[in-house]
Amino acid sequence: MSVAIRKVLIPSFGGPEVVKVVDDTLPGPPAQHVQVKVLYAGFNGSDINMRNGTYPLQRKAPLTPGYCFVGTVHANGPGCSKFKPGDIVSCLSINDAEATFTNQPEKFLIPVPTSVDHKDATALVLDWNTAYGMVKQTRSRLSKVQGKRVFIHGMSGAVGYALMILSKALLGPEIEVYGTASQRNHEAIRALGATPFVYTDKNWIRSVKDIGGVHAVYDPLGFESWDESYSILTSSEPSVLFGYGGNLQTLNPAPGAKVSTRGVLWPTLKLLSLNLKFWSWKSTVFYYISRDRSSFEVDLEELFSMVGEGKVEVKIKQVLELEEVPTAHKEWTSLQGMGSVVVRIP
Structure with a gap:
């Protein structure tokens, strides 16, 4: 009916x-x-x-x-x-x-x-499950790295916030979390134990390179931002850039710009082509969530348990x-x- x-x-x-x-x-x-x-x-x-x-x-x-x-x-x-x-x-x-x-x-x-x-x-179905999948891959790929440092673009956003919380919960007590966020949210992010930067002034690039780079970057922006994120990966130990989303043109539109029709296909191929630098410690992944993936329901049930037990909020x-x-x-x-x-x- x-x-x-x-x-x-x-x-x-x-x-x-x-x-x-x-x-x-x-x-x-x-x-x-x-x-x-x-x-x-x-x-x-x-x-x-x-x-x-x-x-x-x-x-x-x-x-x-x-x-x-x-x-x-x-x-x-x-x-x-x-x-x-x-x-x-x-x-x-x-x-x-x-x-x-x-x-x-x-x-x-x-x-x-x-x-x-x-x-x-x-929120757990998409935002947190997307973050959970990337953090689990990070834990697996960097299992032998001590003193991990990660960088998250958009820490005040849906997936970015989940990445921040899950990184602290799952990547070990020594984890250092850096990232970008709106200035108005910096105080709250510092209270959660992370170090925020403003994205637009690009000072985060030099500041992260000065500490030797990071072991993982999570970047939902795509396009030119993936090049910048790749540059802050450490080259002295295994490191990985997770590209996802491709939201740069929707979050940072040029004043008066028309609706952009740029797709993420070519930026994604460029991102993955960086893996051809096999002599480097750096690697790249384009991450996407899929309800057909066998891990989807398992991961969501694990998140339900973590929230139900008060392990994350x-x-x-x-x-x-x-x-x-x-x-x-x-x-x-x-x-x-x-x-x-x-x-x-x-």
């Missing part, structure tokens, strides 16, 4: 003015799908890139964004029996989460423990209402606070 829904719609690619909130009808769930009443959806850089039409392999417009969500099972489609109505589930949906109801494949739904707040769980920067999403697209670069942004679905 179909249901009336309220949803965010990107009818065509372009600036923030294209984003709308509209009424629609959602058909009943097809075979092997479950219809979920959404409680919270994630809001992050992928929304901005999808609106611009620059997200890799994205759906064509018109589309409803929303890369992840937590909600209650409403109805099972044919062939579904894993969950019952009322069960709390999470999902890396990629699309369609910023809506009152969504139909998603049953195989991608993961139960949410009662010990985890629904807002926090939403999720930070929510802002809770938006569904009707506020168009405004959030306009104000994306000036949202206050640290951590993840989630959308409460009425």
Whole structure:
């Protein structure tokens, strides 16, 4: 049976003015799908890139964004029996989460423990799971390195904040954490035991080189920033640059610039080509999260446990209402606070 829904719609690619909130009808769930009443959806850089039409392999417009969500099972489609109505589930949906109801494949739904707040769980699905995957790889790649130093771009952002907290939790008590963040968040970041720099003045490059470089850099900006990040890796021990996201053009647009259509394919190939310098201690990785990866559900369950047991604390920067999403697209670069942004679905 179909249901009336309220949803965010990107009818065509372009600036923030294209984003709308509209009424629609959602058909009943097809075979092997479950219809979920959404409680919270994630809001992050992928929304901005999808609106611009620059997200890799994205759906064509018109589309409803929303890369992840937590909600209650409403109805099972044919062939579904894993969950019952009322069960709390999470999902890396990629699309369609910023809506009152969504139909998603049953195989991608993961139960949410009662010990985890629904807002926090939403942040864990994408933001924290992305960070967790990179930190785990860092721990494996640099297992023999003592006195690790890491550098995180965007420490006050969703994935950056998670990287900061998980690095402190998982990479050993001797870990030194550096990174970039808005000046207004520097005091709070220092209180968490990290050393922040302002990205735009580039003083971080010289300062990090002066301490001998770092063993890992996490860079969601891409393009020219990956070259800068590669330059601050230490060359005296194994080190790795994790590139992900490709958000430089959305976070630092030139004044009065039109919507950029630069994709991340060529910058990514350039990033990976640096591995041809086999004589160097340095290596590069383009990291992306995938719900098809066998480790996805395992990692998310481990994060649920860490939060439920109080080992780490999720930070929510802002809770938006569904009707506020168009405004959030306009104000994306000036949202206050640290951590993840989630959308409460009425």
